[in-house]
Amino acid sequence: MSGQTRAYGGVDGDERRARRRERLIEAGLDLLSSEQGEAALTVRSVCARSGLAARYFYESFGDRTELALAVYDHVVGEIATTTAAAVAAGPRDARARTRAGLANIVRVIVDDPRRGRLLFSTAFLSAPLARRRLESGQLFCGLLAGHTKAFFGVVGDGRLDLATQFAVGGLAQALTAWLHGHLELDPEPLVDHCTDLFVALMSQALVSREPPER
Template structure:
């Protein structure tokens, strides 16, 4: 019997129940990855115990614990990306307001749930599968930032813009890592404001909406 034919129990369709179970497993995986001893502490048995589900339901959604770890990572990254884009879109017009809204959302989202920060930045979580995902997510955020810059300033792409976004996203990731580890003695608001000024300084005030690509391309010849 196909998944489309799954029965309805208690008013909840079979596909919805499967999605709920998957969400429970992802939450359990986040708890174990974000508070435990790293990937070695994540076992099928442990995830099932934490989620209150049996192994049958684990394998209904995931082939193994690596696949679960990837799903947990992607869930966290997707949530941060979606919240950040929504914050930028809702912010008042103007570069400063939009950059601050994006940065504040990223910092708040990581700070309010330390498990997310550990998953994204902790060296204790450095298996091949998560290391690869971290590289991919950094590139994804750089692409998102580049898209926002192009839309905001009405410019096309360029190597200089690519360099700027890679520089800013990589620098922010390192700053967040050090902040979460207590290396940077800053409040949440202080971190946002310092990063805001750095983002604006790198942009250098050389672009205004409608200026085109000339500002970013200056000095690259």
Template sequence: MPESPRTYGGVDGSARVAERRRMLVEAGLDLLGTTEPELSVRGVCRRSGVASRYFYESFADKNALMEAVYDRVIGDITTTALAAVSASSNSERERVHAAVHAIVRSVAEDPRRGRVLFSATLSNDVLAAKRAESTKMFAALLAAQANQFYGTSANRKQVLTTHFVVGGFAQVLTAWLGGELDLDESAVVTQCTDLLLAAAPYAAP
């Protein structure tokens, strides 16, 4: 059984491990979200200021770190979107608008997130797998929200619709962040809200 990290300088060993892990994930987000299509252990350690010998106490390899970076971004956005929906009124439009606004704002205020999630120039097997996984997760989350709101249950038509909506929304954000859509943030939110509402009858028959 591995020995627990010792307390040093008044700081619990587990807390030091957690802090080093946080610093490595943040450095990974900086690198993936700005300039580098691939991570290297050396580059991440240099960026984070964490000695390379500590990298492997948190991650098996650079792919594991890349997955952690992606999960961090998805987790932050999901939490923000669900909180926005919970804080909105019970109006159908207000709930959809709150979720869309929260997601668009999250990627607009921190371009690193948008690059990690949507950039076509940042692509490898690890990110491709994580993007497919998150598409399924968001489709399931959208279905659950629709069923809760409308008092309906899942069906094949709803599964198709939620995947269509999530995939389309992701492509809009990809094009917008890539400069292919000449729209301001408010217009993106409004038009995506309208499109999601138009699909609502199919998501909740």
């Protein structure tokens, strides 16, 4: 049986490993989103939370930092994928599609508050996670710029780049304040107001740059 994995209960070895990895990521998300943040994440605590032996931790991850990055990537990837799908499914209307994307982001963090605490908590101070947070910000800037250029049939320039950075950074700050109780808004009004701001900002960035006639 060289090169093959044995099946138990109809589940082969690769699938069992994948399921164990999912359990470790879920346990990591629980711990990282706790009040202690990254300090709560140890191999022992993850194994206790997941109900898996340490050997299964090292089957998927080299150390706790590798797990922390995998958890972060998992959450960001889920939000990016579902948001892109929500935007694509919307009608061909700039405001409707913008609202669909923002509503999905808010829904994801409301449905599972752990995701919001992971993405917007100030407790994550390690250099690897700080770099990942910056990288994820650039990912969402790229997605916003790409959707804008494709929808309006325009090419990018400095103004659009600035607008996407401003929009994504502003949304992150607004959601951080909202999750910490500094903005007293229900989810629907929050999405509506953020949509208005996004549309106004991106519309301004798309204003013709032709010089005025003399």
